[in-house]
Amino acid sequence: MTDNFQIFPVGIIRKKNDTVLIEIDEKYNDALLGIEQFSHINVLYWFHENDTPGSRSTLQVHPCRNKKNPLTGVFATHSPHRPNLIALSLCKILSIDGTTIEIDKIDAFDGSPVIDIKCFFPTKLSIPDVRVPDWERKQD
Amino acid sequence: MTDNFQIFPVGIIRKKNDTVLIEIDEKYNDALLGIEQFSHINVLYWFHENDTPGSRSTLQVHPCRNKKNPLTGVFATHSPHRPNLIALSLCKILSIDGTTIEIDKIDAFDGSPVIDIKCFFPTKLSIPDVRVPDWERKQD
Numbered sequence: 001m002t003d004n005f006q007i008f009p010v011g012i013i014r015k016k017n018d019t020v021l022i023e024i025d026e027k028y029n030d031a032l033l034g035i036e037q038f039s040h041i042n043v044l045y046w047f048h049e050n051d052t053p054g055s056r057s058t059l060q061v062h063p064c065r066n067k068k069n070p071l072t073g074v075f076a077t078h079s080p081h082r083p084n085l086i087a088l089s090l091c092k093i094l095s096i097d098g099t100t101i102e103i104d105k106i107d108a109f110d111g112s113p114v115i116d117i118k119c120f121f122p123t124k125l126s127i128p129d130v131r132v133p134d135w136e137r138k139q140d
Numbered sequence: 141m142t143d144n145f146q147i148f149p150v151g152i153i154r155k156k157n158d159t160v161l162i163e164i165d166e167k168y169n170d171a172l173l174g175i176e177q178f179s180h181i182n183v184l185y186w187f188h189e190n191d192t193p194g195s196r197s198t199l200q201v202h203p204c205r206n207k208k209n210p211l212t213g214v215f216a217t218h219s220p221h222r223p224n225l226i227a228l229s230l231c232k233i234l235s236i237d238g239t240t241i242e243i244d245k246i247d248a249f250d251g252s253p254v255i256d257i258k259c260f261f262p263t264k265l266s267i268p269d270v271r272v273p274d275w276e277r278k279q280d
Contacts, residue, residue, distance in 0.1 A: 003253070005186055007145045007224040024215075028223065030199040033213035041215075044226060046145055059170040073173035075164075075181075075257040083168065084147040084255050086184060086226070113143070115224050117215040 009113035011099075013045060013106060020106055022114055024099040035119065036096050044116040045108050047085035055081045087112075090120060149253035151239075153185060153246060160246055162254055164239040175259065176236050184256040185248050187225035195221045227252075230260055 010031075011024035022043060024032060035041065047055070058081035063069040074082040091103040101117075150171075151164035162183060164172060175181065187195070198221035203209040214222040231243040241257075 003149065005147045005188075005191070005225070005253075005255070007147055007226070009143065010223050028199065028215070031213040031215045031223070033200055033216065034210065035213060035216035038216065042228060044224075044228075051145070059168065060173055070174065073171040073175060075168070075171045076173065076175035076178065076259045078258055082256065083150050083171070084184075085145070086147070086256050088182060088184075088228070088258055113145075115145070116222065116226050118218055118228055119216045
């Protein structure tokens with residue numbers, strides 16, 4: 001377990017007033033084909049403001065930065081301090097314009113680097129109000 | 141958007157017969173505190189067998205490698221071919237023994253590097269059969 005892996009931004013989060021946009025780099029335009037058939041996406045971004053040895057060696061936190069919450073391992077939280085600074089948010093798609101996706105909200109900063117987008121489907125867990133394209137419904 | 145980010149394994153997937161284990165590196169033991177209070181975790185791992193320029197430049201696939209499925213952008217799928225080779229699986233915890241977590245199943249290989257674990261909670265989406273610790277229920 002000594003190998004390192006390289007990741008790089010594929011887009012950026014933009015926040016202005018109440019509007020939240022995912023601006024995907026134009027060169028990944030083809031990777032978005034069909035995404036409009038989903039109601040929700042999982043957005044993976046990088047906690048770039050915490051990319052320090054200190055943040056990456058933090059193993060326990062009080063969840064939600066609330067001292068009343070018990071000290072908890074970062075793998076049992078969504079803390080922005082963790083060995084690999086990957087953030088995960090399930091977001092609702094509001095609209096799509098080219099390589100720009102408007103979402104309802106995200107707990108990221110304006111300028112956070114987006115590293116991946118994955119369509120969301122509930123698989124075995126039943127979640128109401130989730131839409132999927134035909135090819136997904138046909139699996140299983 | 142030119143910066144690269146470094147990630148590294150924090151554990152490894154082990155599969156033997158019907159048993160699926162996440163073996164977390166001992167040095168991250170403290171990061172697991174409290175994880176037993178969750179029924180489900182999101183496991184992030186690396187598609188290490190696809191870490192080639194070809195896989196990372198693939199932008200469209202037929203989902204589930206089925207030609208009958210329409211050509212689709214990788215961001216609208218969970219394809220193992222994508223710019224950043226991060227895999228995401230929602231898994232049910234069966235048992236925990238030290239830094240080894242037994243899960244129900246995962247669509248990874250024996251030997252896949254684990255890069256992050258995040259507790260799973262349904263937040264605004266209602267999912268039955270999900271358990272969360274007290275501190276999470278108190279949020280919102």
